[in-house]
Amino acid sequence: MSFIEASSKKKKKKGMGAARFFRKVQSCCTFTLNVSPVVLLSLILAWAFWAYHFRLCLYLIGNQAILQGCLYMIFFEPLFGLTVWSFYKASRTSPGNTIDTAKQGESEELDIEEGYQDNHDSEYVQLLPSHLPARNDANHLSETDDQSNSEQGTSSSPAILSLDDNNAPIRLASSSSLSITVKRDGAKRYCQKCKMDKCDRSHHCRSCKRCILKMDHHCPWINNCVGFYNYKFFYLFIVYGSWFCIYVFSTTLPLTIRIMKQPMGIFEIDFNWLFLCFVSVVFGLFLIPFSLFHTRQLCKNRTTIEFYEKANYRLGSRQKRMGSRRQMIDIMRSRYFNPWELGTRTNVEQVLGKSTMTWFLPIGIPSGNGHTFPLNDHAYDTLAIDEVDDVY
Known part of the structure; x- marks a missing residue:
């Protein structure tokens, strides 16, 4: 009987160990799925900062459009900073429970x-x-x-x-x-x-x-x-995100079209500009209606x-x-x-x-x-x- 009892205890321990392992795997997979949108959005914002400054604005400055390139960077900074700041506060602030x-x-x-x-x-x-x-x-x-x-x-x-x-x-x-x-x-x-x-x-x-x-x-x-505690930060994030998409698209598209109209312009175009236009359009189509909706809900306290x-x-x-x-x-x-x-x-x-x-x-x-x-x-x-x- 003692041998049977010992073997049954070993089986129970193995079963409990396997259950713990699968729970850990499940929690890791859930955590990865939950944080992946945040990581993706953070990478997109970081890339947008680099592409706009070092591929678009520096191109303008290097082609005798110094004032235009500097003004683009000056107006870009506060919009980008407020968007990232609001995004960080909305994601890191507990809503209250x-x-x-x-x-x-x-x-x-x-x-x-x-x-x-x-x-x-x-x-x-x-x-x-x-x-x-x-x-x-x-x-x-x-x-x-x-x-x-x-x-x-x-x-x-x-x-x-x-x-x-x-x-x-x-x-x-x-x-x-x-x-x-x-x-x-x-x-x-x-x-x-x-x-x-x-x-x-x-x-x-x-x-x-x-x-x-x-x-x-x-x-x-x-x-x-x-x-309750982070709705303001979320609202500011989608509002500033909407203005950020509008600004990036409206400043990148004219230069892209002008270069493409030139002979063999397709070979001179910087594909970072095309991606900036594409990403700003995709996110803008979601953020702009969303921010308008939440503005109405904010005014109605709903x-x-x-x-x-x-x-x-x-x-x-x-x-x-x-x-x-x-x-x-x-x-x-x-x-x-x-x-x-x-x-x-x-x-x-x-x-x-x-x-x-x-x-x-x-x-x-x-x-x-x-x-x-x-x-x-x-x-x-x-x-x-x-x-x-x-x-x-």
């Missing part, structure tokens, strides 16, 4: 009268903008809150954080754990893989294996999810997932308790209802920041904490945020 936030203990309740809790320095930041009229002092805000509470009959008083572009108040639910997006039956959204409740606008990414805060989509070109998928919003209490029974009531299922739209300027500030000086630089962090988002006045009046009602 519920698991890491829970581990860091940053899922505390918000004190609405003080403002959002900043994730980095844990200080309360007042969100009332400086352009509010003078009459909107603390007393006026308190009166407005009392009036809205009396009209809606709610027991908790959500605060007015700001005004949108139409001078309508922007409100936030009184509890960060209270979500307005629910399942079809009105129950809380729960992730079976992360074993955690989903907050508003968060979704589970199969590639990242995390619930991403304010998830937009998973981008293979940056090998990262686009979410993610790609929210644009394509329907969401469930609860109207009134999630449940009514009828004696010992609980009955689900009033769930809106719509793809067109956008409770997060606060006006164009406020929507842009939610992502790019308050200071217009840093809007087009890949620096800074977005407003809020990624868990709870301000609602516009129409959404607040449409969607009730009260707790479960007891009806006997």
Whole structure:
């Protein structure tokens, strides 16, 4: 028996060793597939820098077009630098996920009268903008809150954080754990893989294996999810990438055509110029419409997932308790209802920041904490945020 047991243990160890080996091979293959688009794009950018400077601009300078060659290089540098900088920040910045936030203990309740809790320095930041009229002092805000509470009959008083572009108040639910997006039956959204409740606008990414805060989509070109903390960097990357493709194509094509029109010009043409034109056209055809699409979503304060998928919003209490029974009531299922739209300027500030000086630089962090988002006045009046009602 001892010999049989020993042989069975050896077989189990061999089987476990083989399983570990295949898991390592699988993880290596997956890693290679995931990083290959990033490596490819990095190589293309590096080659474009070399070809434009040393094959195009130096050719112009060597053929008595010194001013043209120098101007081409001067305008090329900032576009290329901002594109690479945004690309690096988008790929290296975590979009934010519920698991890491829970581990860091940053899922505390918000004190609405003080403002959002900043994730980095844990200080309360007042969100009332400086352009509010003078009459909107603390007393006026308190009166407005009392009036809205009396009209809606709610027991908790959500605060007015700001005004949108139409001078309508922007409100936030009184509890960060209270979500307005629910399942079809009105129950809380729960992730079976992360074993955690989903907050508003968060979704589970199969590639990242995390619930991403304010998830937009998973981008293979940056090998990262686009979410709450890196959406600005991704948006700037595709915008600067679009301008970069337009600039390279518009400066390379005229010289290429002029050389090819000359006798035997096909033999004098530099094939790096042809590749620059080809690559800029191919990437431009994708980046330009993509950047226009995301510009519209940025102005509407809407993610790609929210644009394509329907969401469930609860109207009134999630449940009514009828004696010992609980009955689900009033769930809106719509793809067109956008409770997060606060006006164009406020929507842009939610992502790019308050200071217009840093809007087009890949620096800074977005407003809020990624868990709870301000609602516009129409959404607040449409969607009730009260707790479960007891009806006997």
